[in-house]
Amino acid sequence: MSLQELRRQIDALDAQILDLLTQRAHVVQEVGHSKTRTQTKFFSPERERQIFERLEEANRGPLPPTAVRAIFREILSGMRALEAQIRVAHLGPAGTFSHQAALDKFGTSSELKAADTIPDVFALVERGEADYGVVPVENSTEGIVPYTLDMFHEKGTRLKICAEVYVPVVHNLATHAETLADIQKLYAHPQAYAQSRNWIRDNIGTSVEVVDATSNSKAALLAAADPTSAAITTSIASELYAIPLLAQHIEDSPHNRTRFLVIGENEPQPSGKDKTSIFFSVQHRAGSLMRAMAAFDAHDINLTMIESRPTKQLPWEYVFFIDIQGHHKEAQVTRALKLLEEHSLFVTILGSYPEAN
Numbered sequence: 001m002s003l004q005e006l007r008r009q010i011d012a013l014d015a016q017i018l019d020l021l022t023q024r025a026h027v028v029q030e031v032g033h034s035k036t037r038t039q040t041k042f043f044s045p046e047r048e049r050q051i052f053e054r055l056e057e058a059n060r061g062p063l064p065p066t067a068v069r070a071i072f073r074e075i076l077s078g079m080r081a082l083e084a085q086i087r088v089a090h091l092g093p094a095g096t097f098s099h100q101a102a103l104d105k106f107g108t109s110s111e112l113k114a115a116d117t118i119p120d121v122f123a124l125v126e127r128g129e130a131d132y133g134v135v136p137v138e139n140s141t142e143g144i145v146p147y148t149l150d151m152f153h154e155k156g157t158r159l160k161i162c163a164e165v166y167v168p169v170v171h172n173l174a175t176h177a178e179t180l181a182d183i184q185k186l187y188a189h190p191q192a193y194a195q196s197r198n199w200i201r202d203n204i205g206t207s208v209e210v211v212d213a214t215s216n217s218k219a220a221l222l223a224a225a226d227p228t229s230a231a232i233t234t235s236i237a238s239e240l241y242a243i244p245l246l247a248q249h250i251e252d253s254p255h256n257r258t259r260f261l262v263i264g265e266n267e268p269q270p271s272g273k274d275k276t277s278i279f280f281s282v283q284h285r286a287g288s289l290m291r292a293m294a295a296f297d298a299h300d301i302n303l304t305m306i307e308s309r310p311t312k313q314l315p316w317e318y319v320f321f322i323d324i325q326g327h328h329k330e331a332q333v334t335r336a337l338k339l340l341e342e343h344s345l346f347v348t349i350l351g352s353y354p355e356a357n
């Protein structure tokens with residue numbers, strides 16, 4: 001078949017896709033009206049999880065699952081915006097992994113706002129200036145982000161966790177220099193540098209001057225102004241500051257990822273595959289933590305994270321953060337949490353939300 005004929009087929013298919021999207025958009029507008037009447041949250045992470053899961057099962061290729069996901073992430077973002085403009089605060093500045101996490105969850109049709117600190121992200125949502133917030137909570141190689149956990153027990157936020165997102169930690173080398181040999185200065189956030197140290201040593205050498213930057217995004221901004229310098233940065237920051245990527249995936253560990261939480265006033269219903277985050281405290285006595293934790297074993301509940309934080313009220317007293325599989329409305333989880341309560345000073349549920357696909 002000629003190129004012209006193949007392109008005619010593509011045009012006809014595009015017209016059908018657009019027609020179907022328009023039909024879908026009309027249905028979503030009706031959902032939006034019904035949600036306005038019943039005062040239901042427009043963002044429904046449990047429903048979105050089911051949509052992605054169904055698409056993944058139905059996909060027979062040749063489009064890879066990541067491509068189907070990316071396409072539908074944007075479709076859902078556009079559809080959601082027909083119901084309401086969703087405002088999302090994330091840890092800034094723009095161009096960082098938190099920005100990437102917010103885009104991965106909400107797509108480009110949402111209104112994103114960069115906040116200076118993790119407490120600022122919470123404050124924007126608490127004051128109603130954003131509908132949701134996106135904050136980092138743990139990294140697979142560096143461990144937890146204490147500032148985020150402390151917002152729950154120390155600062156006592158009323159916000160709930162309503163979704164989670166995992167973002168692979170991908171570092172790139174952005175520069176206006178033509179070759180690696182032309183690079184004299186390297187701007188990098190200390191963590192990004194530490195995570196790309198071997199690549200830098202093997203490819204740029206040890207004589208390059210390394211200058212600390214406060215974020216991956218700031219590194220790109222600084223390097224964009226000087227063609228003899230480079231930055232370790234994210235692909236969105238390289239787009240944002242129009243500085244080309246000379247090398248991609250310079251991170252030393254390909255398995256490093258960061259988990260982000262979406263916080264808001266939304267309490268998703270069970271999706272079929274959920275997580276529940278809680279924190280609790282036990283008496284400062286031998287065996288009390290073990291007796292409390294036995295609740296999960298007794299009800300066959302799987303733990304995906306456990307972390308302790310000092311109470312900061314009395315020295316050497318701790319609160320425990322735990323993520324379990326299941327939704328707190330599911331009978332087995334309800335029973336386990338009741339048993340946990342019997343052996344704890346207090347138990348606070350931070351939210352039940354769909355597990356990231």
Ligand SMILES: O=C(O)C(=O)C[C@]1(C(=O)O)C=C[C@@H](O)C=C1
Pocket residue numbers: 028031032042043044045047048051076079080083
């Ligand atoms: O099913 C819903 O609750 C909708 O609002 C529709 C829809 C969609 O486009 O499919 C849009 C936004 C929600 O987050 C989930 C799904």
